[in-house]
């Protein structure tokens with residue numbers, strides 16, 4: 001069923017939620033475009049800079065970025081070339097593989113991140129307006145939806161607790177064997193630097 005079919009949508013809360021999520025996704029696109037115009041970079045170039053600034057070197061490679069952003073390696077490589085030509089990143093060659101490199105931000109690249117990374121601030125404000133219970137419920141629902149989309153292979157990369165080798169489903173509730181602590185709903189992570197993929 002197409003959730004965008006207006007005659008059916010009104011009878012279906014599921015369809016209304018899907019359309020609401022589409023509006024939210026559109027907001028991200030608009031906010032990123034605004035930054036794009038300000039700094040003269042494409043949205044994906046900005047996303048690469050922000051991602052590489054906040055993630056470890058192992059993730060700042062063309063192959064990983066292609067999966068992260070659901071794009072081809074060629075598209076990511078083209079963006080990386082532009083970023084390098086603008087002196088926003090450097091390519092750090094891997095000692096054991098001359099075809100592979102890690103993307104490192106230059107001081108100029110970090111300045112661009114400072115300017116663009118708050119692109120979703122208005123979205124943050126909209127979440128801040130929710131009550132604690134609404135935030136907890138929303139977060140749990142979103143995690144379950146992302147889990148589903150991951151299993152359906154639409155989101156291929158995720159670094160959440162449910163797919164982590166350190167995640168322990170104990171009788172009295174989930175536990176993280178890396179942090180050595182019980183995980184309440186609000187402690188579950190969406191992008192954990194310690195995430196260990198299941199083998």
Ligand code: SF4
Pocket residue numbers: 159160161162164165166167168175176177178179188189192193194195196
């Ligand atoms: S290491 Fe991170 S992702 Fe893994 S269970 Fe612990 S908090 Fe969750």
